[in-house]
Amino acid sequence: MSIKQPVTINDVARRAQVSVSTVSNVLTGNRPVSAKTRAQVMLVVEELGFRPNRLARGLVSRSSKTIGIVASGLEYFGPSRTLVGIEQEASERGYSLILSLIHEPATEEVEPIVNHLITHQVDGIIWAIPQIGQNRVWWKSAVERLPVPVVFLNHAMWPGSLGVDIDNCQGGFMAASHLLANGFVNIGLIAGPGQWYAAEMRKKGWETALHEAGRAIDPRQLAEGDWTPQSGEQAFFDLMRRYPEMDAVFAANDQMAIGAMRAASDLNLRIPEDIAIVGFDDVPEAAFTRPRLTTVRQPVVGLGRLSVKALIRLIAGEMEPGDAGVGAMLQPSLIVRESSQRVAR
Amino acid sequence: MSIKQPVTINDVARRAQVSVSTVSNVLTGNRPVSAKTRAQVMLVVEELGFRPNRLARGLVSRSSKTIGIVASGLEYFGPSRTLVGIEQEASERGYSLILSLIHEPATEEVEPIVNHLITHQVDGIIWAIPQIGQNRVWWKSAVERLPVPVVFLNHAMWPGSLGVDIDNCQGGFMAASHLLANGFVNIGLIAGPGQWYAAEMRKKGWETALHEAGRAIDPRQLAEGDWTPQSGEQAFFDLMRRYPEMDAVFAANDQMAIGAMRAASDLNLRIPEDIAIVGFDDVPEAAFTRPRLTTVRQPVVGLGRLSVKALIRLIAGEMEPGDAGVGAMLQPSLIVRESSQRVAR
DNA sequence: AGCACCGCATAAAACGTTTTACACGTCAAT
DNA sequence: ATTGACGTGTAAAACGTTTTATGCGGTGCT
Known part of the structure; x- marks a missing residue:
């Protein structure tokens, strides 16, 4: 009925008839150990189910991994x-x-x-x-x-x-350019919260695309949401009220785009015939809205790995930290679906 | 140009002119320390910005927190x-x-x-x-x-x-009961993957509700998805083909429900007039589909805390671990929206 | 033969805490 | 005056590893 004491490197060393340092060297590979000794140690490690204590390890090696x-x-x-x-x-x-x-x-x-x-x-x-x-x-x-x-x-x-x-500016640019290329001219923006850097960049991309197309930007064509579908819905209503000539809208994320789609449909506007919509994120639901949502996909998993x-x-x-290398900015890609095509369906 | 050595409990002790044990006792509160000494120690702790090393702490106290x-x-x-x-x-x-x-x-x-x-x-x-x-x-x-x-x-x-x-069985029961209570009679199920325990429970709840209503269950009224909207779309098509009298469907999660809504709309079925839909999860988008999706909300954050x-x-x-106490099963709640009401809109 | 070196193993010293055992003074009760 | 208890402080022993310093037998080079 002994309390199960965890097995330590000492137990392993004693049983394998070698020193603790040797066991440590076998396990970490920090210094070479003869094949014979190594085998002998590994055997005991398996046998006893030894699991090195990372706290102790980190304490002395000054690296906690x-x-x-x-x-x-x-x-x-x-x-x-x-x-x-x-x-x-x-x-x-x-x-x-x-x-x-x-x-x-x-x-x-x-x-x-x-x-x-x-x-x-x-x-x-x-x-x-x-x-x-x-x-x-x-x-x-x-x-x-x-x-x-x-x-x-x-x-x-x-x-x-x-x-x-992620190159959010490029993403916004792609969204707006795509709408322009498809013949939409009065492109509204449902931006993310003003203070968010990502929201600013997406907005900047949208602005750039419009400028390059030679179109001035009117404050009426811009509304701000808080990323929620609720706010997207509200923003769409606001936009349509004060900018009725709007024929396309870019929402800074898919949730707001979904809110906007809902609002458009409440106003009996057909998408994309009366109003085109492009989102940002490519959430799984985006491919299954009616119509399917055109959006900007970000390599989010890759971003984490990078x-x-x-x-x-x-x-x-x-x-x-100084040499901010190339490749620190990942490129998004445009996923074209039904919500932004003149000739859709 | 010295390398910034982290400050240790020794540095604090020396500077405060007390022993390490005393510093430790001040910090952990493990043993009483006179107010005067404590103040003196705390002062030095602040001054030096001492941050105790958790690795060392955990090593000896055998609790890593x-x-x-x-x-x-x-x-x-x-x-x-x-x-x-x-x-x-x-x-x-x-x-x-x-x-x-x-x-x-x-x-x-x-x-x-x-x-x-x-x-x-x-x-x-x-x-x-x-x-x-x-x-x-x-x-x-x-x-x-x-x-x-x-x-x-x-x-x-x-x-x-x-x-x-979460009481998934109860959730499934609530969804199906709600549909029955609203006058729908041929209720299909888009289940989650067969092997998932949660999926089984939601299905069981649906079955129970149907049984209690005295309705036999036909294998034709059941399809299985893999939680994705894609699979929900596919499952809906399958169901409608082999069970054309279906007038309502319960999807085991919202993503599949959204896929199903999309499929229904492709078949020119009106929701909820021709087919009612209930989901499970209450994702943020669920309140902004067209029509808005009735769903079962789970207290997921509360589950984590619990x-x-x-x-x-x-x-x-x-x-x-033996005394699995009461309260280990959290109750979901039904969020009724437009997709399941006979008299909607 | 002498010397340097190499490959392998070990004992002992860290690492930065908490915990244990003990010491000292004061105070209350005998 | 003795005893016991208490409150506060300290020195030293853990905790389980890695790292450092040393040792020791063998091998290659002069």
Whole structure:
């Protein structure tokens, strides 16, 4: 009836008739061990089911093989998929994830989170909170004096720090250009919340496309939502009221696009005959709305993986945050479906 | 130009002119320290910005204040929200999360994951992988000999182990009963994948409601999807072909319901006049389909929180896995919208 | 033969905490 | 005056690893 004491490296060493250092060397591969000894040790390791204590390991080796994730908005499509990508890449490379969620991404209060991760001796941090308004400026001091490298996700490039992001501006540009190319002329925008960097970029892309087509932009053709379908619905009503000549609208995410489709249908507008709609994200539902929604697909999983790759290179010292390499900006792609085609169906 | 050495408890002790034990006692509150000494120590702690090393702490105290999450399907609505609930509750109670994702929930290969968490000395594990077919039986041995408590999420209750779940059977029952009460008589089912426990339960609820209404069940009125909108669309076509008298359908999740709506509309069926539809989940989009989707809402965030509460009680030894307490089964609620009402709009 | 070197193994010293065992003074009860 | 208990503080022993410093037999080179 003995309490099940976990088996330690000492138990293994004793049983295998070698020193602890030898066992350690077999397990970590830090120094060569003769084939005979290694076999002998491995046998005992299997036999006893030895599982090295990472706390002890991290304590002395000063590397916990752990990365901290600071995230928010996991209930949304992009962030949750990105997290999946992060986890995949990390686990493939032998890193563990310790997860901290922030409920209000515009918060100034990140010290406790950062401290929490640091006390866990993470080797690096992935900062996956959207850049909103001045939040990054607030965090500057807290993040700058961190003893470990940080990779920013979904942030503006920043001198001296490493970020990976989707090219949202290009995405917005593609959406608007596509509508123009299909003969739509009065293109409204249902933008994301004003302070969000990603929302700004998508808007900028839309603006650029319109400018390049030689069309001036009227404030009437722009409404702002908060990413929810509800807000998309409302924004669409507002737009139609004050900009009745609108014949197409680009919504900065699919949920708002779905809200807008609902609103259009309430106004007895046919899509795309009377009004074309393009979204952003390519959520699974987007292919099954009526009509099917044209949208901009982001490589969200790839984004997560890339952030881990970059972080690991920082950790290994192969790279400085300064040399924000090429490839830190992933390209979205346009998925053309029924909601934006003049000749649809 | 010295390398920034992290400040240790020794530095604090020296500077505050007390012993390390005293600093430790101030910080942990494990033993009383006079107000004067405490103040003096705290001052130095602030001044030096001391952040205790959790690895060292966990090593000796044998409690890492960390819980392991084994999850999958984070790209879906329920699981990602549940994770949010888990994180909230855990962080409020001072626990950290270490996250492991499994890509194939029906996998037999969980030993590596379990080992991984154990080496991190987690205090407990939340097993948030859906029960599919016999996977739980496979895991039995791996999980049983774990040195830490485990809480199962979304699993059948199991003697000797603790689980928390949504009452999926009740959810299915509510959906079908609602349709019956609204005068629909030939109610089809688009079930989830056969092996999923949750899918089985939702189906069972649907069956029960039909039986109680005195209606026999014909195999023609049942189709199976894989949770995707695509599969919901396909299942609906199949159902209509072989069960043309169908006047209502219950889909085991909202994504399939959305696929079904799309299919219905392709067949020029009006919803709900010709065919009523009820979903399951209450995803944000559900309120903005045309017509708006009646669905069953699950308290997913609450489920996550509850699982952490239960786990912490297990860890504290206040509870045995045996006494699967009341309240381990959360009740869903029916959200009635337009897609299921005879008199809609 | 002497010397340097290499390959392998080990003992002992970290790593940064908490916990244990003990010490010292004060105070209350005998 | 003795005893016991209590409140506060400390030194030293854990905790389970990796890393460092050493040792030791054999091999190749002068």
